[in-house]
Every structure is written in C-alpha cells, then in structure tokens.
Amino acid sequence: MTTFMALAPLLTVVFGALVVLLLEAFMKRANREPLGYVAALALLAAGFFVIRSWNRDLDYFGGRLVLDRFSLLLIALFVILGLFVLLMGLKYAARQGMNLGEFCGLVLLAVAGLMIMVSSTDWLVVFLGLEVLSVASYALSGLKKTDRTSSEAAAKYFLMGSFAGAFFVFGLALVFGTSGSLDFSTLLAGGVSGAGLAPAGAVGLGLILAALSFKIAIAPFHMWAPDVYEGAPTPVTVFLTVGPKAAGLAVLFRLLVPLLRNEPFAAVFGSALSLMAVLTMFAGNLAALRQRSVKRMLAYSSIAHSGYLIVAVIAGDGPSLVFYLVVYLFMNAGAFSVLAAMSRKGVEYTALDDFAGLGRRYPWLAACLSVFLLSLAGFPPTAGFLAKFYVFSGAVREGHVALAVAAVLASLISVAYYLKVIVFMYMKEDQGEAAIDQENPALYLVIFLCLFGVVQLGLWPGNLLALIRQALSAAF
Amino acid sequence: MAWAVFLILSFLCIGSVAAMILSRNQAHNALFLVLSFSSLGGLFGLLDAPFAAAVQVLVYAGAIMVLFLFAIMMFNLRGELPVRVKKTRLAFTVGLGTILLAELLLAGRKLVLGSPGAASAAGGDTARLGHFLFSDYLYAFEITSLLILAALVGALALAGKREGS
Numbered sequence: 009m010t011t012f013m014a015l016a017p018l019l020t021v022v023f024g025a026l027v028v029l030l031l032e033a034f035m036k037r038a039n040r041e042p043l044g045y046v047a048a049l050a051l052l053a054a055g056f057f058v059i060r061s062w063n064r065d066l067d068y069f070g071g072r073l074v075l076d077r078f079s080l081l082l083i084a085l086f087v088i089l090g091l092f093v094l095l096m097g098l099k100y101a102a103r104q105g106m107n108l109g110e111f112c113g114l115v116l117l118a119v120a121g122l123m124i125m126v127s128s129t130d131w132l133v134v135f136l137g138l139e140v141l142s143v144a145s146y147a148l149s150g151l152k153k154t155d156r157t158s159s160e161a162a163a164k165y166f167l168m169g170s171f172a173g174a175f176f177v178f179g180l181a182l183v184f185g186t187s188g189s190l191d192f193s194t195l196l197a198g199g200v201s202g203a204g205l206a207p208a209g210a211v212g213l214g215l216i217l218a219a220l221s222f223k224i225a226i227a228p229f230h231m232w233a234p235d236v237y238e239g240a241p242t243p244v245t246v247f248l249t250v251g252p253k254a255a256g257l258a259v260l261f262r263l264l265v266p267l268l269r270n271e272p273f274a275a276v277f278g279s280a281l282s283l284m285a286v287l288t289m290f291a292g293n294l295a296a297l298r299q300r301s302v303k304r305m306l307a308y309s310s311i312a313h314s315g316y317l318i319v320a321v322i323a324g325d326g327p328s329l330v331f332y333l334v335v336y337l338f339m340n341a342g343a344f345s346v347l348a349a350m351s352r353k354g355v356e357y358t359a360l361d362d363f364a365g366l367g368r369r370y371p372w373l374a375a376c377l378s379v380f381l382l383s384l385a386g387f388p389p390t391a392g393f394l395a396k397f398y399v400f401s402g403a404v405r406e407g408h409v410a411l412a413v414a415a416v417l418a419s420l421i422s423v424a425y426y427l428k429v430i431v432f433m434y435m436k437e438d439q440g441e442a443a444i445d446q447e448n449p450a451l452y453l454v455i456f457l458c459l460f461g462v463v464q465l466g467l468w469p470g471n472l473l474a475l476i477r478q479a480l481s482a483a484f
Numbered sequence: 485m486a487w488a489v490f491l492i493l494s495f496l497c498i499g500s501v502a503a504m505i506l507s508r509n510q511a512h513n514a515l516f517l518v519l520s521f522s523s524l525g526g527l528f529g530l531l532d533a534p535f536a537a538a539v540q541v542l543v544y545a546g547a548i549m550v551l552f553l554f555a556i557m558m559f560n561l562r563g564e565l566p567v568r569v570k571k572t573r574l575a576f577t578v579g580l581g582t583i584l585l586a587e588l589l590l591a592g593r594k595l596v597l598g599s600p601g602a603a604s605a606a607g608g609d610t611a612r613l614g615h616f617l618f619s620d621y622l623y624a625f626e627i628t629s630l631l632i633l634a635a636l637v638g639a640l641a642l643a644g645k646r647e648g649s
Contacts, residue, residue, distance in 0.1 A: 022630060029637060069623035110641040117634045124627055136627040140634050147638025162642065211587050 014075050015064035016057040017083055018123050021090075024050020024117035032109025040108040044098045045302050046448075047112035048091055050382040051119070055087040072130045077479035078326075079127040085334060086126075089250050090119040092341045094458070096243035096348050097359050103155045103353045103445070105267035106241060112149075118144035118247065119263040125255040131180050131216075134259055137327045138176070138223065141255065144246060149240035160216050161239025166223070168232040182212025192263055203211070210276075217260075217277070224256040226318060227287040232471040234295070237307030242356070244346040246341045249310040254333045257317055265324045282411050289315030289418035296425050305425055306343055311386060312422060313340075316399055325402035326480040328395075331473060335383070335395040335465055342380040342458030345451055346373055352445035363429060365438025370446075374433045376455050383462045384406050385426040386419050391465035490530055497523040510556045514549060521545040535610050 049353040066075045101108040121141030150162025186209035187194045233427040292312030299305040320329035367374040383392035403412040504516035525540035
C-alpha cells in the first residue's frame with residue numbers, strides 16, 4: 009500500500025532530533041536531562057508507528073521505501089537500542105564531560121540512518137542511509153572531548169570509514185554501469201537466472217561487500233574496531249557494536265540470500281564469506297584472550313560475534329539471524345551498561361583489576377555482569393545459548409558442517425576470557441580502589457531490562473520466534 | 485579527434501593523481517588534485533554531460549580545493565612527514581593493490597570493447613536532471629539533506645567549546 013504513513017517512523021525520529029537540537033540552544037548547562045526525555049519520547053513515538061504499520065506492507069517513493077515486516081522488526085530493534093543508549097547516557101554525559109544535547113541529537117540521527125538502511129532495496133538509498141549513520145557515529149565517538157582516546161577513536165573511525173565509503177561508491181558506480189538500475193533485484197536477476205553477473209558488476213559487488221564488511225567489522229576489515237569501541241564513550245560503544253552491525257547484516261542478508269542459492273555465484277562469494285566468518289571468529293576471540301581492559305575485551309568479543317552472525321547469513325537462516333541480533337542487543341548492551349555503571353565523575357573503571365572483588369562490594373552489579381557474560385559465552389539457560397544453538401544448527405542443516413564446527417570451537421575459546429572476568433569478580437582479593445557513584449536510576453533500568461531480556465528469551469523464546477518467523481515468511 | 489582528446493585528458497587525470505600521491509609537498513598535492521579534477525571535468529564534457537562537467541570544475545576544482553588550500557595554510561604543514569613503512573607491509577599493500585587493479589582492468593576491458601552498458605542511455609540536460617531529482621530520486625535527495633544536517637551537527641559537536649570550560 010503506497011502511503012505517506014510509511015515515512016512516519018523516520019520523520020518522527022528526525023523531527024525529534026531537530027527539536028532536541030533546537031531546545032538545547034535555549035537550555036542552561038546545569039541540567040539538560042529533559043532533552044534526553046524528549047529524545048526518548050521521539051523514539052517511543054517512532055515505536056508506536058512501527059507497531060501501527062505491522063502487517064500493512066506500506067511503501068512510498070515508488071517502492072524505494074518499503075516497510076515490510078522484516079524491516080519493521082529491525083526498526084523496532086533500533087528503537088529499543090536507541091532508548092537503551094539514551095538512558096545510559098543521561099547521567100554518563102554529565103559525569104564524563106559530554107554535551108547531552110548533542111549526544112541525544114546525534115543518536116537520533118544515527119538511528120534515522122539505520123532505519124533508512126534497512127527499509128530500502130535501492131542501492132543509492134542504502135548508501136545514503138549508511139552515510140547518515142556513519143557521519144553521526146564519527147561525531148558520537150569523539151564526544152568525550154576531554155579524553156584523548158575518544159578523539160583518537162573519532163579520527164580513526166572517520167578516516168577508515170570514509171575510505172570504506174569510497175569503496176561503496178566505486179562499487180555502486182560499477183554496478184549501476186552494468187545493470188542500469190539502482191535496485192537490488194536487477195543485479196540479482198542476472199545472478200539468479202544463472203547467466204552470471206557482468207564482470208564489472210561482480211567486481212562492483214565485491215567492493216560493496218568489502219565496504220559493508222568494514223561497517224560490520226568482519227576480518228580482515230576489523231582493524232579499526234577495537235580502538236574505536238574502546239575509545240568511544242561507553243553508551244556510544246553499545247550503539248556502535250549493535251546498530252551498524254545489525255543494519256549491515258540486514259542489507260547483506262537481503263542481497264546475498266537469493267544469490268547464494270545460485271551455483272556459480274555461491275562458489276566464489278560463498279567460500280569467500282565462509283573464510284571471512286572463520287577468520288573473524290578466531291581473530292576476535294584470540295585477541296580478546298590477551299586483553300587487560302574489560303572494555304577492549306568486550307570490543308574484541310563483539311568482533312567475534314560478527315563472525316557467528318555471518319554464519320547465519322551464509323546459511324540463509326533469517327529467523328536465527330534476527331533472533332541472534334535481538335539477543336545480542338540485550339546481552340551486549342547489558343554488559344556494557346554494567347561497565348558504564350563502573351564510573352564516577354571524571355573516572356571510568358575498565359581495567360580487569362578494577363573488577364577484582366566486585367562480587368563482594370557490589371553483589372548485584374557483579375551478578376548482572378556474570379549473567380550477561382555467561383550469555384555472551386553461550387551458557388544455558390541464558391538467551392545467548394539458544395541464539396548460538398539456532399545459528400549453528402541452522403548452518404548444519406544447510407550443509408555447512410565445517411563452518412559450524414569452527415564456530416563451536418571459536419565459542420569454546422571465548423568461554424575462557426568471559427569466565428576470567430567472573431573469576432576476577434568473585435575470587436580475587438579486593439583492591440579497594442574502585443569507588444563508584446551509584447546514583448543512576450536510568451542506567452539501572454537499562455541493566456534490569458537487559459537482564460529481563462536475556463533471561464526471558466533464554467527460557468521462553470517462543471513468542472519472539474513466532475513473531476520473527478511470521479515476519480520472514482513473507483519476504484524470503 | 486574525440487579519441488585523442490579522451491586519451492590526453494585521461495592520461496592527464498591519472499598522471500596528476502599519481503603525482504599527487506607521490507609528491508610529499510602538501511601544496512603541490514592540492515594543485516595536482518585541481519589538475520586531475522579539471523581533466524575529469526573535461527572527460528564529463530566529452531560524454532555529453534555539460535552540467536556534470538561544470539559542477540565538477542566549479543565545486544571540486546573550485547570551492548573544495550580552496551578549502552583544502554586554506555586548511556593547508558592554516559595548519560602550516562611545512563615539514564615533510566618521515567617515511568616509516570615496514571617492508572612486509574609495503575609488499576602486502578602493493579600485492580593487494582595490484583590484484584584490485586587487475587580486477588578493475590579485467591572488468592573495464594569488457595566494458596570498453598563490448599557494447600555500451602545499460603546506464604549509458606540516460607544522458608541529459610539540466611531540465612531532465614531537475615525532473616529526476618524531484619521525481620525518481622526524491623527520497624535520495626531528501627536523505628542527502630539529512631546527511632548534510634548530520635554532518636553539520638557532528639562538526640559543531642566536535643569543534644565546539646568544551647563542556648564546562
């Protein structure tokens with residue numbers, strides 16, 4: 009159904025960003041928290057429009073904006089992600105010398121970029137959405153202006169990201185030159201009919217895949233990720249580890265699943281992707297083993313998780329992919345929000361030694377972090393176990409046994425460093441240095457919601473799975 | 485005749501880009517870039533796209549390069565940067581670059597020798613361009629304005645005053 013209403017979620021978020029940025033100009037420095045509430049309200053309104061549009065298959069601009077159920081599901085995920093990030097940032101911004109108004113405005117703009125990316129099958133629109141997302145993320149990662157690592161992260165992300173963006177445009181030019189159309193389906197038609205792609209189109213597609221893998225942080229395009237994830241302010245790190253990853257994987261999924269069913273194409277791109285998936289899992293997990301900073305360790309772990317997620321794309325297993333993304337949102341945001349809680353004015357405790365004895369001093373915080381880490385490692389009965397189980401069994405079902413074995417081995421390695429943090433929290437002697445400021449209700453709400461998500465989805469995933477299967481049955 | 489102009493312009497373009505990468509003086513880099521942008525504009529003109537040619541010269545060779553030169557003057561980057569490149573990394577880079585170049589040449593050969601691609605049909609004047617911009621590409625056009633907004637806000641956020649100072 010073609011209607012202007014298809015624009016409603018996007019417009020709400022952009023309007024919210026504008027309102028926040030305008031209000032910020034008229035507000036006193038001392039207390040800017042209302043800006044956070046305005047931004048959260050905009051996201052909630054967008055969420056309302058998403059629910060209203062469910063099952064109505066809205067589109068606009070001649071099919072360049074399509075709200076099918078797959079994209080609505082992802083947009084809902086981004087709305088939740090945006091809410092988590094905003095709530096985490098409310099107190100964090102004041103404590104770490106960030107401007108809350110700019111933070112909220114940029115988060116909303118970045119969410120708008122994510123929404124644009126997943127709700128179109130037009131190359132140009134996807135690219136522009138990616139750029140809106142990227143430009144907002146570059147600025148977000150440098151918002152902690154008193155901190156040199158944050159500025160370094162912004163500069164690094166900007167330079168590498170622009171480079172990847174150039175690859176995307178170059179690939180796009182080749183694809184447009186050979187197919188004469190900017191829609192995914194025209195390129196796919198050549199690939200699916202068995203005639204194969206024009207050589208220039210195939211090279212273009214390769215360049216676009218490289219640019220997307222950069223955004224998802226897949227080896228060998230992951231070099232920027234640890235520094236950026238570590239240097240960025242912690243709420244922004246949550247956004248960066250989940251948002252671009254989910255959107256990039258959704259685009260990859262839409263693009264690759266019809267192509268990978270086709271023999272000559274699958275032989276080249278399928279094996280290349282499998283190799284990259286294995287590389288990513290092992291590079292991320294092995295590097296995480298050696299880290300002394302919990303934040304950097306989690307950064308490497310998020311690279312490893314991209315590897316598991318790519319396995320789901322290779323197997324063409326949409327429901328597992330989306331389920332893993334939802335679970336990943338909860339467990340990753342949870343782990344990072346405990347990290348954000350380990351702070352007071354001007355100080356953040358991220359070193360492994362700061363976590364020694366946390367189990368005695370802050371038992372609830374330590375217990376929550378343990379649950380999130382166990383879920384990231386994939387222990388039952390947490391949601392992380394089910395997510396990994398679905399992805400790996402889907403891969404075996406589609407005949408990618410070696411890939412599944414590699415994924416299981418990689419996640420065995422990951423258990424070591426996740427457990428190391430838990431050992432430090434409960435079995436090491438207290439150093440007595442990390443004194444944290446506990447007055448932060450919004451952050452504790454996020455931790456609680458993440459805990460709820462991880463446990464609920466681990467024990468009763470049925471409702472969400474039914475929803476995801478319904479959403480994907482029509483599209484693929 | 486057109487072939488001769490095409491060859492001259494394209495070699496000028498590629499040559500000046502190569503010179504830009506190899507030269508270690510920032511002002512020279514910028515001027516080589518102007519040369520490559522201008523010859524690219526000439527190539528667009530050869531392809532019967534006068535609007536793209538004019539925009540290429542005005543915006544890229546003109547406005548953007550002025551900004552570049554201003555930035556170079558402001559930062560006063562006189563000293564040459566020390567060259568610290570590991571041999572293995574250099575070899576790796578050259579290898580990967582050669583592979584990419586070979587792929588592109590392979591892809592390009594077919595394009596040049598074969599029939600014109602599907603996209604070559606659409607050339608056009610500014611009226612058609614404007615029509616496309618507000619019909620087929622309206623959504624992309626509007627997102628571009630959102631992109632510029634995001635870039636503005638981001639630049640202000642990074643360059644603005646520090647909180648509390």
